[in-house]
Amino acid sequence: MSHVAWEAEVQARAEHPRTPCAREFEQVFHGWPQAEAQAPGRVNLLGEHTCDHEGFVLPVAIPQQTRVAMRRNGRSHFRLYAANLPGTVEFTLEEDPGQHFASYVYGCLRLAREEGAEVPPLDIHVGSEVPTGMGLASRAALEVATLRCLRELLPFAVDDERIAQLAQQAEIQYAGERCGILDKIASSLGGTDEALLVDARSLERRAVPLPTGSQVLVLDSGVPRSQATSGCGQRRLECEEAARLLGVPSLRDVEHLEPIEALPEIPKRRARHVFTENARVLRAAACKDARAFGELMNASHASLRDDFEASTPELDLLVGLLQRQPGVYGARLTGPGFGGACVALCEAQAVHQVAQEVLAQYRQKGHAGRLLVPAMA
Numbered sequence: 001m002s003h004v005a006w007e008a009e010v011q012a013r014a015e016h017p018r019t020p021c022a023r024e025f026e027q028v029f030h031g032w033p034q035a036e037a038q039a040p041g042r043v044n045l046l047g048e049h050t051c052d053h054e055g056f057v058l059p060v061a062i063p064q065q066t067r068v069a070m071r072r073n074g075r076s077h078f079r080l081y082a083a084n085l086p087g088t089v090e091f092t093l094e095e096d097p098g099q100h101f102a103s104y105v106y107g108c109l110r111l112a113r114e115e116g117a118e119v120p121p122l123d124i125h126v127g128s129e130v131p132t133g134m135g136l137a138s139r140a141a142l143e144v145a146t147l148r149c150l151r152e153l154l155p156f157a158v159d160d161e162r163i164a165q166l167a168q169q170a171e172i173q174y175a176g177e178r179c180g181i182l183d184k185i186a187s188s189l190g191g192t193d194e195a196l197l198v199d200a201r202s203l204e205r206r207a208v209p210l211p212t213g214s215q216v217l218v219l220d221s222g223v224p225r226s227q228a229t230s231g232c233g234q235r236r237l238e239c240e241e242a243a244r245l246l247g248v249p250s251l252r253d254v255e256h257l258e259p260i261e262a263l264p265e266i267p268k269r270r271a272r273h274v275f276t277e278n279a280r281v282l283r284a285a286a287c288k289d290a291r292a293f294g295e296l297m298n299a300s301h302a303s304l305r306d307d308f309e310a311s312t313p314e315l316d317l318l319v320g321l322l323q324r325q326p327g328v329y330g331a332r333l334t335g336p337g338f339g340g341a342c343v344a345l346c347e348a349q350a351v352h353q354v355a356q357e358v359l360a361q362y363r364q365k366g367h368a369g370r371l372l373v374p375a376m377a
Helices: 004-016 021-027 100-114 138-153 160-174 181-191 228-246 265-285 289-307 313-323 347-365
Strands: 035-046 055-072 078-082 088-091 122-128 193-199 205-209 214-220 328-334 341-347 372-375
Touching: 004 088, 021 055, 021 122, 021 328, 035 138, 035 265, 055 138, 055 160, 055 181, 055 214, 055 265, 055 372, 078 313, 078 372, 088 100, 100 138, 100 160, 100 265, 122 138, 122 205, 138 181, 138 205, 160 181, 181 193, 181 341, 193 265, 205 265, 214 328, 214 347, 228 265, 228 347, 265 289, 265 313, 289 313, 289 328, 289 341, 313 328, 313 341, 313 347, 328 372, 341 347
Parallel strands: 078 122
Antiparallel strands: 035 055, 055 122, 055 193, 078 088, 193 205, 214 341, 214 372, 328 341
């Protein structure tokens, strides 16, 4: 190490806190990071499959975070290491790294440069607690954390709303994923103590306090979301067909349920879910009573199961076990469905007992679930 590089390393160590993420960075890259940032995953309390149709969503951030650390490396290329994946990916900004995970980070770097930031070659370390494949916005957390870290490291003046917009474009343009902006807004602007009512059309939002004395619980059903992509794509097409038959640009524009009930069976049920789910979100946002809020969650699951057909027998079983617990106000599947996780609103003091009892009952039925939120200490 040259004298200049040694002095830079000493300064980085002095200026940067000795966080666990920084120590992990040092183990991989044998030096100290110059910037570090984090972003949470999210869970939807209500508002499933409304985003694609310019409706309303009510997400809340979860405690688990994705953490990104960076430093200028003085090389001709970037080096990216993810703690839960093998090996280090090396790339330049002139060519896609060729690995799907790296494409999310690569897209953020490219868009930051397009925004006017001078992005030098970097060493980048990613560590995440956000469960993947559960519909908890792990990709959004990665993108938002990456952009926040660039904002910390470089002259890169973007606010949190713009970060959400860039995160969405990074995923669409560089990872090839058709996605909305709601996950990114929840990760970039949401908090764990209150939900965020978001209008998917205007992107207007406001904080919604959780009912007093309540806490969010998220359980994994143990069923992979293997059909989620194709299932969601088919449901989107069916909703768009319903909008066409109703003569509206989007199902958001339907003002009454009566014309929906006159549609053919499949578009009728899909549109009915979106219409009633939007109404449930708005009612929940004005609701201060935990039991009334929980009833809306229960009704949401019934709609997702019967009208949208996005549930599975395992999710129905797990949700039913939750709904029968005295300490649970309401429960529903969360995320796209077709497997994955469910969310419950519980009495705060009962949340761990509820999780333990429900997962034990679920195992007795021959299934393997696990606790996702709150994470085990």
